[in-house]
Amino acid sequence: MSISFAFVGAHADEPFFKKTLDTVAETSPGIVLVGESVDVDVDEPSITIRWSIGACGEDSMLPGIQNLVQFDSDHVLDVHEARLYPFDTYMLSSTIRAANADNQTVPIRKIATIDVTSSFDVITTDLESYSNPENGTQEQASRDIDMHVRRPNEARLFTLLLFAVSWVLTHVTIGHVLLARRVSSLRSLLPHLISSGAILIAIPQLRASMPDAPGFDGVLIGERLSPGFGS
Template sequence: GVVPLGAMFLIVMCVLASLFFIGTMSLVFVGGRNVVTFKSMLDELASGSPGIVLLGEDVDIDVDEPSISIRWAFVACGEAFLLPGSQGVHVGQYRPAMSPFGRDSGKRQMIQALTRFDDDHVLDVHEANLYPFDTYRLSSIVCAVNSATNETLQIQRLSTVDVTTSFTVTITDADTYNTLSDGTQVPTREIEMIVRRAPTVRLYAMMLWIVNWMLTHVTIGFVVLAIKSGDIKRVGLHSLYAFAIVLAIPQIRNAMPDAPDLDELTYTADIIGFFPQTIFSGVDAILLLVVIASRELKEMQ
C-alpha cells in the first residue's frame, strides 16, 4: 500500500528546499569583483592615440537637487605623456613635484588628492515626471591648461563609469575647440551624459505599481461580493480587508526605489497610479460600510 509521509518529513523537505534555493541565489555574488572598467579603453588609447584622459571613477546622481557629482581621475596614456619613472601605469599628476617616490621600488606613488578632483553639474529635468522611466541629460566642455606655460593641452577622451547604484550612464564625448578673440583656436573636449534608471529599478518600481492596481481591483471585487452576499459577517470581513488595502497602498508606493514625494502632483506614475488607487480603494471601503449599515437597518426593521 501507499505509506503516507509524516508531517515532520514534509517540514524537513521544505526547509532543505528553502536552503537550496537561498544557496543557489547567493551564487550570483560570486565572481562579481575585480572588474577592471577602463582597462581596454586605456590600452587602446595608449597604443593608438596617446594623450590626456579624464575618467569619471565615481558618479553621484541626486535627482532631488537635481545634480550630478563626478570624481575625475587625471590620466595620461602613452610614454610621451607619463612622468619620468612612472612608465607602466596609466596615471599622471597635476603637480609632479608633490608626488612622492617609493623608497624600495623607486616609482612614483599615486596620491588620490593629486590625481583626482570633483566636479558638480546641474541636470536637465524635463523628463523627471516620467518616473521610473525618467531620463536626465548633461552636456559640458572641459579644457586642460598647463598653469606654468599657459599652454592648452589636448584631451583625448572623457569617460565615466556606466553603472551606478540606481542609474545607468551613457557617455558620448567629442573633440571640440573654442575660438578666442584673437582668432586662436583652443582645443576642448565635449561630453554628453544621458542618465536613466537601471532596468532592475524600473522593473521593481513597475511591479509595485501593478501590485497596487491589483489590490485596488480586489477592493472593487469585495464591493461586488458584498452586494450579492447575504452574510453580514462575511461582508464585515471584506471591509476589514479593504481598509487594510487602503493602508497598504501608500506603504507599497513608498517602497519604490528613490520615488518622488507624494505631495508632488506632476508625476505620471502617480497620476495614473497612486492617486486613483487611493481614491478607488477608499471609496470601496466606504461602500462596504454602507452595505453593512443597510443590512443592519433591514434586520432591525
C-alpha cells in the same frame, strides 16, 4: 557550497577602464579623465561626477599630475522628463578643458565614465573640440562629453510589477466595497473592513518600494496610483 561560489570568477573581469586606457596609450598618449563616480540626483536636480586624472604615455606625465588626483564637477540636469518615471531619460552635454599652472592648454585625449550606477545606466560619448575664451584669444583645445542617463531595464520591470500589483489591490478594494453593500450584519462587514484597511496601508508601501521612487506630484505613475487611496 555557497561560500565557495563567492570566490568563483573573482579575478575573471579586468578593470573597467583598462581597455580604454590601453587604447589611448597605444594610439594617442595624453591626459585621460576617468569618471569613477556618477551621482544622479533628480530632486536637486544635478549630476555630480568625480573625476580621476590619468596620464598615458611617458611624455604626458606632467609635473604635479598623478593618477590619484581627483576633483568633482557639478552639472545642472534637465528634468523635464522626470514625470515619465520609470521611463524618464536625461541628457547632459558639457565641455571640459585642462590647463597647467601656466594656464597653457593640456590636450585631453579621452573622457570615460562608469556605465552603471545604483539607479541609472550611463552612456558617455566624448569628442575633441575647441572652446572660445571670453577674452577673445586663440581657440583652445577642449573635449565635449554627452551623457545619456536612463533607468536600467530591471528597475523598470520591477516598477511596473509593483504598479500592476497596486492596481490589482485597488480593484480588490472596490470589490470589497461592492460586497459590503450586500451584507447587513456587522460580523459579515468586519472582514471587508479589515481587508480594505490593510490594502490602503499596503499601497503606499508598494509605491515607496519602487526604485528611486519620486514624489506623487507631477509623476504620471503616481497619478495613476491615486485611485487606490481614494477607494
